[in-house]
Amino acid sequence: MESIDVLDKNGNLVGLTKSRDEIHRDGDWHRAVNIWIKNNHGDVLVQKRSAMIDLFKNRWDVSLTGHVRAGEKNTDAAQRELKEELGIETDARELQFIDTIKSKLKDGVLRDNQFCDIYLLCGDINFKKVKKQKEEVAQTKSVPLAKLETFIQKNSDNFVPRREEYKKMLRYLQSNFKL
Numbered sequence: 001m002e003s004i005d006v007l008d009k010n011g012n013l014v015g016l017t018k019s020r021d022e023i024h025r026d027g028d029w030h031r032a033v034n035i036w037i038k039n040n041h042g043d044v045l046v047q048k049r050s051a052m053i054d055l056f057k058n059r060w061d062v063s064l065t066g067h068v069r070a071g072e073k074n075t076d077a078a079q080r081e082l083k084e085e086l087g088i089e090t091d092a093r094e095l096q097f098i099d100t101i102k103s104k105l106k107d108g109v110l111r112d113n114q115f116c117d118i119y120l121l122c123g124d125i126n127f128k129k130v131k132k133q134k135e136e137v138a139q140t141k142s143v144p145l146a147k148l149e150t151f152i153q154k155n156s157d158n159f160v161p162r163r164e165e166y167k168k169m170l171r172y173l174q175s176n177f178k179l
Helices: 020-026 074-086 145-154 163-176
Strands: 003-007 013-019 029-039 043-049 064-067 095-107 110-123 137-144
Touching (some): 013 020, 020 110, 029 074, 064 074, 074 095, 074 137, 137 145
Parallel strands (some): 029 110
Antiparallel strands (some): 003 013, 029 043, 043 137, 095 110
16 A cells, blocks of 8 residues: 655645555645646547545546655656656656646545646657556547537536646646647
8 A cells, every 4th residue: 555645735745654545534735736638639538537535536637647756756756647648758857847746635424635636748759658547548539629627517427527737727728739
């Protein structure tokens, strides 16, 4: 079971680690990474979370999300999660840091209070060849960037409620890439 650093409400280490289950049960602040993946064809990969995962089962989400293990660098966590969940190997220099978002999410009795580093990975990525880790990812879908906002809005009740992140990333993608 992975060990995760507990943070205070300002994102500082408190000198304690807990398991993922304990972190979500107790609502402790912790670090996470979200990676948005855009290919050279102008499509963005979204994933439907597995029914086996503890939070937001069977809901659509960004390309990839994961926890930062105790003592791990955020970029190392992003690379590890990309390889584990989707079979994508990448160099940390290919990950474009966008922002850190502090979010408080709740799913039933579980609480996911996190400081989440948002990254963008762009490149010649064939979404049909990703290798989904069944314990984490039920399905992936390629959505044209020009239709991503509409896809999120139409399915908003079936998305993980990361509204602030979705708005920020949609603005970023729309302003930096041709639709």
